[in-house]
Amino acid sequence: MRAVTEVSITPGDRHRLEAIVGNRNSPQKHAARAQAPIATALGLGTNEIMGRSGLSKPAVWRGHVFMGEGVDRLVRDKTRKPGQAPLPSATIARLSRL
Template identity: 40%
Template sequence: MGKIERIEVPAADRDRLETLVRDRNTPQKVVWRARIVLLTDEGLRATEVAGRVGTSTLTVRRWRRRYAQAGVDGLLKDATRPPGRKPLTAAVI
């Protein structure tokens, strides 16, 4: 998948993201994700956004991609992970 250097954020999404950033009850990881999208919308490159937010360019690209695919709701939840190994049954032991 190619790099996403620019994201067009509609006004409604921008308002929602800014509200998330300002709200004192928003989890910090969601605030970081929202700031990544807002700074990208302002035209900053991944390295500049990473420097301002205090994260890696890989993380910036991940959350840009998630926003492009799922919108603001995609920033609010973590990706699901596959379940771990099944416990051994008594027959196997």
């Protein structure tokens, strides 16, 4: 059995997380990520959070990124390399002359 993780959230962070969840214009993924640390701070376990929110276990764990990196990281997605390499500048120059 896993050890219980205790989370404490500052009042300012809690206010920001609840604002993200309550704002109907927030992206769904941000609202879902913000629910996990709030629920964990209330003493709910991963299975309970999954049942109440409909999130998957990895999504709940991703929401716990907040504990280490803060609210700003919670709503900022990491960038990834594009699927295709960008065109070389010589090709772009040649095509722009057409």
